[in-house]
Amino acid sequence: MDCTRSYWNGRKAVHRRTMMKGAGYCDSDIKTKPHIGVANTYMEGSPGTAHLRTLVEKIKQGIWAAGGIPVEFGVPATCGNVANGAEELKYEQAARDIVAASIEFVAKVHRFDGLVTVASCDNIIAGCYLAMARLNIPTLCVTGGSMTAGIYKGQKMVQAQLDVAVLGGESEEVLLELEEHVCPSFGACPSMGTANTMQMTGEIINFVVPGTGTLPSTDNLKLRRSKEAGEMIVEMTKADRKPSDLITRETLMNAIAFAMATAASTNIVLHLIAIANELGIKITLDDFDHYASKLPCIVGVIPSGPYTVVDFHYAGGALTVMKMIESQIYTNVPTMDGRTWKELLANVEAKSSDIIRTLADPLFKEPGLKILKGNLSPTGSIVRPTGVPAEMKQFSGKARVFSSDLDSFAAIERGEIVAGDVIVIRYEGCVGAPGMTELMVTTDALIAHGLHKSVGLISDARFSGFNYGAIVGHVTPEAAKGGLIALIEEGDIISVDTVQGTINLDVPENIIAERRKKWVCPPPKVKTGLLALYAKNCRTADEGGAMQPWLDDETN
Template sequence: MDTTRSYWNGKKAVHRRTMMKGAGYCDCDIRNKPHIGVANTFMEGSPGTAHLRTLTEKIKQGIWEAGGIPVEFGVPATCGNVANGAPELKYEQAARDIVAASIEFVAKVHNFDGLVTVASCDNIIAGCYLAMARLDLPALCVTGGSMTAGLYKGEKMVQAQLDVAALSVDDEEVLSEMEECVCPSFGACPSMGTANTMQMTGEILNLVWPGTGTIPSIDNLKLRKCSEAGRAIVKMTIEDRKPSVLMTRETFMNAIAFAMATAASTNIVLHLIAIANELGIKITLDDFDHYADKIPCITGVIPSGPYTVVDFHYAGGPLTVMKMIEKEIYTDVPTMDGRTWKDLLANIEAKSSDIIRTLDNPLFNEPGLKILKGNLSPTGSIVRPTGVPAEMKQFSGKAKVFSSDMESWDAIERGEIKPGDVIVIRYEGCVGAPGMTELMSSTDALLAKGLDKSVGLISDARFSGFNYGAIVGHVTPEAAKGGLIALIEEGDIITVDTVKGTINLEVPEEIIAERRKNWVCPEPKVKTGLLAIYAENCRPADEGGAMQPWDIDFK
């Protein structure tokens, strides 16, 4: 922190002080107190963001109390479920970079001394983390928490279950009844989707205060912790405790270990790599493979088990998971509150349950995430083994090739997909989509039709954290970059082994070479606007998929 307050004092700052005074701030506050930006991703159109104004007011109250001056500003936010099944879903990955750029822009112009981000959902919270690392100001994220599960006729129901039900229930009145039940409170959808994955992982990355990431939105402890967060960021700012100090390579390795133990959303791979890049820390898919061989999934949150994130929180949350995997993580690295992980975990009493187990008694004898490589994806693709039915741990079948989620969905609905088929959805990666489409319609349809135990799916796109099945995403190189997935033809044999970590096209090399000579990249699906800019500047999925420079000086 600039203790001289040079940006806000002296004759050259007259215009700045004038603007702040015009907005209602007092001269003594402007000149003397640390300015804390409060980036609020509030948006009325989603339960994940519609309550963030209330949380933000508590944070600002805490900042004032601790001697800081809060400056709230808005950040664009969306809800991925709104675009589910529509072409607009491809915006979600690019939106992460827009969120980061929006926060960067405001924080730089207003020369904040510290930063609080307030976020709940998917790529929005990932974008906040990206900005926090990029700006390298003392920074803290307050999460919006998880919603509770809905109750339909006495049974728990979450959004992912409704999505599948909508494909098999024809009665509009029944669907309407389900809709009324499924989102009973504010907060992120209560499964291990991208939203809750990122809220939890924020604690491990030292971007969310320990023990607060999964506090449910309905628990008023959330409000009290918001006030504490406001006070904490002022102290962090005065002490100049920023991401480059708190986020080391070992911190990211701990986050990867946590992802394995919790069967995190596959999107965490994109986000951790991109966030690390901002700090000049090189994280690769090989780092995920390192822990895939060591840490099985020990948590039973939907879709890996029957429990919600609310259940997970009251069973101990992220800190209990870290206690359970303590022997496999780096414990000498710092936490946000000034202690090391060793010191923090010394005070955690972890009790094994069906929601969070020990490493010696895991829910699955396999990791939460697995990297697959082979001729179809020499640089790596992603699967969530805990969501793959036992019958499909190894599968081989004939390719059915499509260029979009909806094309595939239509074929499933028409009965054209049969047991033993392998659906290929291509030209939906970072460049091809552009924006890296999140596939949900086809995977939901496979479940609804009872094909999840007999049909595989591979793609250069990504998946929602809700998804379940023998589905492999992030195939790189992607089709639009000439990856082998672009050369697959109808009826080709594809073999995937989620245990050994392999994915291959069973076609002779000479035939592949002939196809490559004749391959012509299709015209871009989008040629103007944000998505065209993203396609022109993004890194490949195995490098995080973000709009970042290529000449990073990695530590």
């Protein structure tokens, strides 16, 4: 790294140095020290982000101590739970691209030598990873960690349980009590949602310092590790260790293996593929399917078990999982500090527990994720087998067709959905929503009304990592692109086999052909603003769903 480059030195850089000096930086620092951007996704309105300023101060201390200069800047962030049950939830997927573009914009203008992102939640941390891959400068992420579980009447309680309780007829008094207890600390909700999935996966893809991704927000070791991360990014910058040096196809395959073993959020499929795209690495649903046939789930974190991510961390965390599946991963790939995974895991003592098991004694015989294909989704759809009730591993039933999460939810509330039905929610994919809606209220209502063991759900939308049931998402091609899901009619028979990996519409081909002749794509639900821009520029869900239209040019 050349810290004396002309961007900050010489006559042509006077105006730049003036701005930095006006902000309080000294001349010698500006001219000679590595400039480290610190992208802070702090936001007061969520426990997942409201504590990040404290971590950032420690990171900046570490950067200064190691001989760099930190330049903190803000990144837009929200909490997905705020929009739960509302149309605004469709912004979540598009927000990933906004986060990435925001970091890219600032980092490019300031020509940072290195970068630290600080994030906790869902598509926000995924957007940080997307930017880190795109910029390809020395970079790491400090995660906000997980919150502790709430305690209500002596029992552990997490946010996902409150979501179901709201729809389950609990009294206003009980709900108020739950509100007071369910989020007792800062940090991401402590289940295997997208937030914690991405925090721990960051360790596997060399964006997060090993052993730190799931450090609870309440553990003050997180403060010390944050300072050390500040020191580490300066060392990485001086050594010019970039994502392209640290993330290979084998690294990403390790992350897929990790996802299977942990029953990760289904959204990890979107995020890993999109990150790979930024690095010019080809990852497909077939790669996920490859590991689904090899690795069972060995982690019992909510909703695949009774334990929280805090429990998971103190049982050994991501490194223990990697040790347990060491025989199935690539161990010759590098880690952030220059060691290989083989060298790193040599120092890990993994002990089997009810939270993290061995491959020989898994918690489930099934993988954490499964790709389903058939005439309804020839390019692939996704289910989390560990969340599917035994009664619904294979199911077949009559289609009940809706065009939004809220419409489907209303039908459940009216008592119109019965055992044996298969709910179809379409035109909620990347283009159709637009933004690829995260279905929440329908899935919660099925559980609240005791229907999750007798009613299936398929959609071109996606799900939260909180969700469980016989729910299949990411159906591609999506309805708005003319996928077969658009041609389903009320009463059609849909068959899904989560064991064999199939999803089919049981309608004769000649009838399907007649329907296709008559099909007309509905007009866009949103015609202006961010979501309209997203719909015109996004990849399909099986290609990561990010705004990466330049990939078409690269393949032509």
